[in-house]
Amino acid sequence: MGRYIAVEPNVKVFVEDIGAGPPVLMLHGWPLNHRMYEYQSSQLPTHGFRCILPDMRGFGLSDHPWHGYHYDRLADDVLTIIRTLGLQRVRLVGFSIGGAIAIRYMNHHQGYGISQLILLDAAAPSLTRRPDFPYGLLPSDVTKLIEQTYQDRPQMLYDFGQRFFASQISPSFREWTQSLGLQASLHGTTAAARTFRDEDLRPDLPHIQKPTWILHGVLDQVALFPLALQLQQGIRGSQLVRFEQSGHAVFYDELELFNRTLLQILQDPDAS
Template structure:
């Protein structure tokens, strides 16, 4: 089932729904620079267990509208709220990877966790993807700035190089090409503006506002969102559990997909 949900007069968010009759609902927020198709191997597995799985393309990515502006965490959190209200979601699990995890955290803080019963974070870009004066655990801001510049100069090459940083395991060339194609479906300006957001915005004050059970899954070899970020989230979010993935980088939802799906399903219940 597919929907286009209007979040602003000129902005529609694409939503793909699998097993609408499922017993429990999971709303997946993808990471940069992908789209909901990144969760293909969750949508293959979880609906068969009776779960209702919903994936949305955040603005600027996949099949969603690609406005010129509006790529901060607040606006993306507001888009999530529009989807939640349009679909009348209740007691659902909000799940986010990378920048999508950061957007999910902002949703919890900005909208008081509206209708969310549990939160799941995968390699999330929080509380700060980049190094801050009092937070030495991220990547250098200069590295993200370089990616932004590469996006405007040669976006396909930037995306092609990203795949080598994204995964820890050696994966097939056809899979890596498929992954590369996901990033090409985004708008260049959206790709760059989102990178500005995760370079400059932080979520330190958001963590303490989360009041639902939270599962943190994070690859110990993650070179995009370094593992100390997961430890900081565990420390900052009450009632949270951190499970390290020993054989994964940033793409843990594929690199250890069987363990990932099992841990997620166990958490959802």
């Protein structure tokens, strides 16, 4: 079942709501939308979980406003979804930029409604290198993505897709993934890219007080694996799960292992 939720007076986001049971709120990555999780949302409800899958503003079926693509506003959108749906004891899952949004949410909203945080190849604590942070991509790498988006967005998506998967995928699956990126607005795509290029989430990490798992592909060429090590160091008590044969698409590269691992984490009695 899908519905629209107003997160601002003139901005609505689309939310898919599947199954019944403990809620699993799944934040998608850039530049995709909630359908990237269909190989999880088709399975988790059979194990008694309710999958709640929003499209971030500017992406998928949500509104495409000109404003609001920084992490503070996107975290506020998550809060509105949780309050509107009356969710409690939420398992919050965030992939790539979705992981970064989840981290900001846990700080700015004190983990309201959340029982468990699961970060998937998160674009955090900083996707790009800084003078005191020698990890991640060069800022110029992301700037090139933004420039190419303005020049030839389909080609940018194709090129980005070459770095996305570590496993062999079918041409049809690659085309489908690219089609999800084309559903986004050009402005939302570039504005969100500026956010993950420029924002630094290191100050947020000590404020995360909920059980946290970090699932990360060792072969990731987007959110490089050293970022996962920095997250583990920065989030007290967090657990890191390495996916040795996965790239950035940790949710698909080792699909059976990933789904089995995710289900085991969701069934952890400390999260119930």
